[in-house]
Amino acid sequence: MQTNVVVLDNGGGLIKAGLGGERDPSTIIPNCLYRPLSSKKWLHPSPTSSDDPTDLTSAAVRRPIDRGYLINPDLQRDIWAHLFSSLLHITPAQSSLLLTEPLFAIPSIQRATDELVFEDFNFSALYVADSPSLVHLYEASRRPTGIVSKAQCSVVVDCGFSFTHAAPVFQNFTINYAAKRIDLGGKALTNFLKELVSYRSVNVMDETFLMDDVKEKLCFVSLDVPRDLRIAKKYGKDNLFRCTYVLPDGVEHTKGFVKDPAEAQRYLTLTDGDFPAQVGTNKDLDQLQVTEKREDRKRVDLTKNEFELSNERFLVPEMIFHPADLGMNQAGLAECIVRAVNSCHPHLHPVLYESIILTGGSTLFPRFAERIERELRPLVPDCYRVNITSQEDPILGVWRGGSLLASSPDFEAMCVTKAEYEELGSARCRRRFFH
Amino acid sequence: MEEDTSSPIRRVSSRTRKVASKMAAALASSDNRAQAALARLEALENDNAGMEMQETNEDDEASLDDDDQVYMQKKMSKSMKRKTRQAKALENARKAPRTFIELLHEANLESLPPHVPSYLKAAVGPPSSTSRRHFCTVCGSAANYTCIRCGIRFCSCRCQNIHNDTRCLKFVA
Numbered sequence: 284m285q286t287n288v289v290v291l292d293n294g295g296g297l298i299k300a301g302l303g304g305e306r307d308p309s310t311i312i313p314n315c316l317y318r319p320l321s322s323k324k325w326l327h328p329s330p331t332s333s334d335d336p337t338d339l340t341s342a343a344v345r346r347p348i349d350r351g352y353l354i355n356p357d358l359q360r361d362i363w364a365h366l367f368s369s370l371l372h373i374t375p376a377q378s379s380l381l382l383t384e385p386l387f388a389i390p391s392i393q394r395a396t397d398e399l400v401f402e403d404f405n406f407s408a409l410y411v412a413d414s415p416s417l418v419h420l421y422e423a424s425r426r427p428t429g430i431v432s433k434a435q436c437s438v439v440v441d442c443g444f445s446f447t448h449a450a451p452v453f454q455n456f457t458i459n460y461a462a463k464r465i466d467l468g469g470k471a472l473t474n475f476l477k478e479l480v481s482y483r484s485v486n487v488m489d490e491t492f493l494m495d496d497v498k499e500k501l502c503f504v505s506l507d508v509p510r511d512l513r514i515a516k517k518y519g520k521d522n523l524f525r526c527t528y529v530l531p532d533g534v535e536h537t538k539g540f541v542k543d544p545a546e547a548q549r550y551l552t553l554t555d556g557d558f559p560a561q562v563g564t565n566k567d568l569d570q571l572q573v574t575e576k577r578e579d580r581k582r583v584d585l586t587k588n589e590f591e592l593s594n595e596r597f598l599v600p601e602m603i604f605h606p607a608d609l610g611m612n613q614a615g616l617a618e619c620i621v622r623a624v625n626s627c628h629p630h631l632h633p634v635l636y637e638s639i640i641l642t643g644g645s646t647l648f649p650r651f652a653e654r655i656e657r658e659l660r661p662l663v664p665d666c667y668r669v670n671i672t673s674q675e676d677p678i679l680g681v682w683r684g685g686s687l688l689a690s691s692p693d694f695e696a697m698c699v700t701k702a703e704y705e706e707l708g709s710a711r712c713r714r715r716f717f718h
Numbered sequence: 719m720e721e722d723t724s725s726p727i728r729r730v731s732s733r734t735r736k737v738a739s740k741m742a743a744a745l746a747s748s749d750n751r752a753q754a755a756l757a758r759l760e761a762l763e764n765d766n767a768g769m770e771m772q773e774t775n776e777d778d779e780a781s782l783d784d785d786d787q788v789y790m791q792k793k794m795s796k797s798m799k800r801k802t803r804q805a806k807a808l809e810n811a812r813k814a815p816r817t818f819i820e821l822l823h824e825a826n827l828e829s830l831p832p833h834v835p836s837y838l839k840a841a842v843g844p845p846s847s848t849s850r851r852h853f854c855t856v857c858g859s860a861a862n863y864t865c866i867r868c869g870i871r872f873c874s875c876r877c878q879n880i881h882n883d884t885r886c887l888k889f890v891a
Contacts, residue, residue: 346765349817349818350763350818352821354817354818387837389821389825390825391824392821448840449842460839463840464837464840464842465842467762470762471763475762479858482855482856483857508851509860515858515859594858595858605850607845607849608850609762610755611759612844612845613841613843613845614842614844614845614846615845618845618846619842
């Protein structure tokens with residue numbers, strides 16, 4: 284009778300959905316409805332993998348999730364209905380659901396979620412998982428001989444769309460009293476970048492999707508902020524960070540793009556030492572590539588609808604490491620990890636520091652792991668090793684863990700069935716999930 | 719001797735009173751600044767500014783543009799007959815999604831016993847060092863100067879001029 288398990292990682296930015304047991308989710312869609320300027324209706328965004336040219340210019344966005352938590356069940360119902368019927372092609376009544384929920388969801392939100400799952404969609408069973416334990420499960424199964432699976436504990440640093448959590452996991456259970464949260468995620472970073480670019484060059488305050496793309500393609504984490512600021516002040520070729528992003532014009536390009544990808548990659552030549560000496564080799568490389576392109580680059584910006592970025596590229600991700608710079612009264616990511624570990628039993632500290640797992644879309648910034656390691660090392664006692672693992676695909680990490688859990692033989696026993704929900708109600712069913 | 723010194727001190731104190739009135743004004747303005755800073759942090763979680771307003775506007779337009787305007791009006795009047803304005807407003811208020819902050823207030827997490835982990839206790843808390851780096855709001859490099867009118871940071875004369883021309887007092891006043 285029991286057929287399939289739908290695994291749904293319901294993130295604030297992206298929904299990752301698919302069937303349990305598979306390696307990758309079959310669909311990834313933005314968790315929102317959007318309304319382009321040309322339309323009066325709210326539309327469902329197409330999956331991120333397809334590249335049909337939907338016009339997202341100045342689109343207004345409605346998201347069912349605010350600060351990581353589901354606050355608009357009606358909107359979520361619309362999105363899920365579209366997802367289940369036209370993308371996943373499943374019938375909820377004959378499947379069970381593994382749903383991720385952020386840590387510390389308040390009871391009213393949990394109740395709304397349960398109502399959505401059982402009363403609106405009639406799923407036959409539900410299991411609610413939290414993302415750190417799923418990531419831990421996945422990493423432990425991937426490396427059966429690694430320390431994560433041997434010690435059965437890890438610190439999962441989930442830097443997602445709405446917020447950042449550092450949560451220790453012990454024997455597949457998230458230690459909830461030790462989890463620490465920074466209220467900064469990819470959404471705040473995109474908005475910050477929007478603000479900077481809008482003030483300094485072009486008004487892009489309405490271009491959420493465009494700026495997401497800019498952030499993903501051009502932002503990186505600086506390893507030495509004062510040095511990089513000095514380099515960013517230079518003119519011409521010496522400024523390794525300056526690069527140009529071309530806005531879509533709606534005729535030739537429906538999507539924005541980086542004008543000269545080689546130029547955008549130049550920061551990678553910066554090594555740990557001081558100022559780079561090998562700028563000359565770069566110049567040669569540029570000259571070899573295209574000569575007419577350089578003249579192109581010097582033409583007036585205003586007619587071409589493009590903008591330049593230099594220090595914004597690393598000052599934006601910098602905020603995760605120093606939220607105080609924004610005026611937030613919160614500690615940075617390294618300190619967040621240390622506090623999460625310190626809330627655990629001292630016997631766990633050495634092994635926790637040795638198994639830090641990075642997940643979530645915002646960890647995709649180049650050099651993110653390196654920077655955390657550098658900031659963490661001085662804060663961690665000398666005798667402990669610090670080992671940071673980046674997931675190979677941080678956006679899908681949680682979903683893969685869910686898929687693994689859904690295919691395990693015990694899964695059915697862990698679920699709450701629809702009959703139980705109708706008998707006991709939301710609050711008592713929730714006790715089964717221990718969080 | 720002591721009486722002599724006391725009188726200038728009194729004069730000094732009168733001067734500090736003058737400063738104090740200025741200080742009071744400065745405090746008021748810094749309160750403004752704090753509010754502005756909070757508002758800017760809030761804005762970082764915005765989805766798309768002014769979206770709701772647009773929506774109502776466009777809905778009006780849609781109903782006017784439509785060919786079946788008469789039909790729409792009929793429909794409207796029908797529904798109006800059934801529901802009083804108050805009931806409708808109540809229903810709208812119930813339907814409108816509440817923000818997470820409102821839900822959080824409603825959940826009353828402060829009343830939980832101290833050992834129960836909750837959303838509020840999971841916040842990472844203030845940083846151990848209070849030092850805050852300042853970046854020039856105009857160009858982004860390290861900012862050593864503060865605007866005397868609105869408190870925004872800048873790094874050089876050039877950036878100060880740009881700041882004064884473009885958005886001095888924009889967030890505060």
